[in-house]
Amino acid sequence: MIKRLVTIVVLVSSGLFVCSGMRASESTDHTNVLKVKGGWSYQLDTYLSPLAYHGWQIGIGNEWWQGFRQDTRLGQTGRLSNWAHVGRMEAEGLMHINTARSNMTYAVLINGGWGAFYCWQWMDNRLKVFLGPYIEAGLTIRYLNTNVNKPLSLDVAADVMAMSGLSWSFYGPKTSYRLNYQIRTNLVGFDYVPDYWESYYEISQGVEGVARCSGHWNHHTIKHELTLDMQFGHSTWRIGVAHDYLNYGTKDLHFIRNELNMVVGCIWHYRIKANTRL
């Protein structure tokens, strides 16, 4: 079981690595967003506890956007419209306390993904709408402070998602702005949970948990983000809110995580030339 999981994670990671390493043969615009986030979250993990846990998290992430081929024009009207791709890596630390205030959980979340999208642009390229597939893999490890032989729980999931969003650029009195909204939700994938009441000893000795095909019938993931990019001098900053929702279960086990985060980021624009490194 563990070997199978590792193989899948390695394959997905390799795919992400290869895709992220793709270089266009022409000069390509590359946008990079380095961001930090923090906020409130709700967590339910009935493998560890029937009680809801609430708490806080902080995280760091990197996101980049890049056209596959900058000079490709797929629109028929002469307006700029093309295919591009996006990649993300995120890490978070979460701390929660239960509603009885008698126990705590700590969690670490690592998440990465890559997607390609088609972009439509209007209003002199100030309004953009994009849509495309996205693949994402994530791992969350939770530790319950006081427990016996079952102190850890984990989410492992890899999903093919639908991704969409829009951005609208406009000018203020002193600077320019861009309002962004992005949303993605899972379509199909796989997830893993420990089996009902399986002990830490058994998991560590290779007893299988539940690995299954997942989709909207048993696993719901929605991630969306509303941000505003602001240009100050030669730098561009991003501020906004992000909402991540995860809900899945099997048998009597239910896992829910609901995160609301403030996002602050710094944006860099590059022009990448073919076969060169930044």
Added chain:
Amino acid sequence: MALPHQSQYTIMKIYGHIICFIAWTALLTGCHSREETSFSMDPVKNVEELWQIIDTKYCYVEEKDIDWNAIHDEYLAKAAALPKNDQIALFDLCAEMLNTLQDGHVNLYSPFDISNCTSWYDSYPTNFNSQLQALYLKDYRIAGGMYYCTIDNDSIGYIYYPNFLSDFSANSIAWIFTAFKDCRGLIIDVRNNGGGDLNNAYRLASPFFKENRVVGYWQHKTGPGHNDFSQLEELKSDTSLIPSKWFRPTVVLCNRRSYSATNSFVNMMRYADNAIIVGGKSGGGGGMPMSYEMPCGWTVRFSSVRMYDADKKDIEQGIEPDVQVNMVSTDKDDIIEKAIELINGK
């Protein structure tokens, strides 16, 4: 601003459908019923939830000679009569209900008390006296929580391991075996050892096996039904855990309070290459405990993984020794004396 072309209207229409789909998804997930248990100090809700936890997750409901449904009715009635804010009364009631299971692995943890059941050993001979043991355990050294010395004119090694929570290294075992290099046998005394880390039980048994072999099985709950269990998974001894080896005669001493991980150790040693079990019946506690939370935030611990010996016999109720000996003398430890006699007789 340029007006959208006809083709863009079509695209926007498609996009509208997609946004509708995503919004529907958001609504669907947002409306998903939460399966959480809300915080409550209400006695009836807590007793009901505690009963449910045991009913659906405890692995020995069927094996215990009690009517668990009758317990439900009895204790729910008692809970209804409790004052709403008397946490101590609620704790005592919950503890009383749990103690009907007569299981040393069933405990209730609150900020002010921990419940404990003693009936599983109260009616058995004690078979351990630390003052009598001190007649043998002299000039000892301590390695990784193990007290060790030689007895019977330095001809037999004696190890007293009082707690499987005490970690030890392979190096510690090597030092102990080196100290016993001239001994013809070894006594491992795990009487009154209430258990601890199961990994330590595997590691301590490791030196006594020439090869890996099946020493038992386990299975965990897979659903709320009393008989919902996973397939039996083999438990094997692992000779690689401790490089040092000991194949001379070995006697393991146990009594009724040799419990939990100690019970598992005693079970493993039954299949070791040159070991026998002497003393009283071990305490059992073969069911691996785990814990869960009640609506008031207290934690209940209970067995949820069943463990068996190599013959697929449940070891929850304890393991009969190969040689039954009870302590009756007041000037010597009869069980240690029997172990010495057995080693010398081999």
